[in-house]
Amino acid sequence: MRARSAGRSLGAGGRRMADAVLFEFLHTEMVAELWAHDPDPGPGVHREQRHTRVPTATCSASASCPPGCGALCVRKGQNMSLSVLEGMGFRVGQALGERLSRETLAYREELDILKFLCKDLWMAVFQKQMDSLRTNHQGTYVLQDNSFPLLIRMASGLQYLEEAPKFLAFTCGLLRGTLCTLGVKSLVTASVAALPACKFQVVIQKS
Numbered sequence: 021m022r023a024r025s026a027g028r029s030l031g032a033g034g035r036r037m038a039d040a041v042l043f044e045f046l047h048t049e050m051v052a053e054l055w056a057h058d059p060d061p062g063p064g065v066h067r068e069q070r071h072t073r074v075p076t077a078t079c080s081a082s083a084s085c086p087p088g089c090g091a092l093c094v095r096k097g098q099n100m101s102l103s104v105l106e107g108m109g110f111r112v113g114q115a116l117g118e119r120l121s122r123e124t125l126a127y128r129e130e131l132d133i134l135k136f137l138c139k140d141l142w143m144a145v146f147q148k149q150m151d152s153l154r155t156n157h158q159g160t161y162v163l164q165d166n167s168f169p170l171l172i173r174m175a176s177g178l179q180y181l182e183e184a185p186k187f188l189a190f191t192c193g194l195l196r197g198t199l200c201t202l203g204v205k206s207l208v209t210a211s212v213a214a215l216p217a218c219k220f221q222v223v224i225q226k227s
Contacts, residue, residue: 044169050108051186054101102185106193113141113197120144121202130224133202134161137222141198159224163195164217171216184212195220 120140138150142165152164170187174180188210196208205225212218 044173048173050105050190054104102189105186105189106196109190109193109195110197110200111193112190113194113199114201115197116141116144116194117198117201120198130159130204131155133199133204134163134222136202137195137198138163141194145194159226161222161224163220163222165220166217168216168218171212171218174215180215181212184215184218185210188212188218192220195222 121136134153134155138153142148142150146165146169148169150163151166152162154162154164170191171184174183174187192208192210196206199206199208199222205227207223207225209221210218211221
């Protein structure tokens with residue numbers, strides 16, 4: 021009887037933890053499957069000043085996000101597997117943007133939308149909030165996660181930084197897709213200097 025009560029006491033919190041574990045497992049399997057067919061990280065993935073960066077395409081959609089918005093304009097030399105992951109994340113971000121935004125107040129300011137990503141979106145996907153949000157007040161925002169869940173299981177050390185783009189591309193798409201649903205065109209990139217911390221830079225594309 022006590023065991024049954026204890027099981028019930030887990031409630032929504034226990035389910036959220038289980039959902040997070042399942043998502044991390046699914047993401048790991050997606051990465052493994054893609055790189056099993058294309059193990060080369062590609063010339064588009066590189067280290068700059070000991071940083072690993074993940075380049076992504078811009079969202080050229082209008083506020084209504086018509087069909088084709090999620091199509092990626094892959095840069096020359098960019099690894100196709102990263103593009104596939106970014107595209108998957110984009111479509112998930114679109115869906116989450118539609119569902120989560122209905123549960124909150126209407127967003128009127130650009131900064132409010134970015135705060136929504138750091139709090140509501142991050143909590144829905146990773147069961148935590150982003151650690152910091154900075155902006156230059158000119159359309160560029162830096163979202164920092166000091167312990168990004170998809171990088172925690174990777175061993176620390178510079179030799180593993182080259183593997184980081186595989187675990188960041190999906191989330192770049194996730195952010196871009198959510199912004200797209202909210203009517204914001206953006207360019208999203210990610211960088212890692214020391215695992216498991218990472219930064220996502222969001223540049224708003226003014227019309």
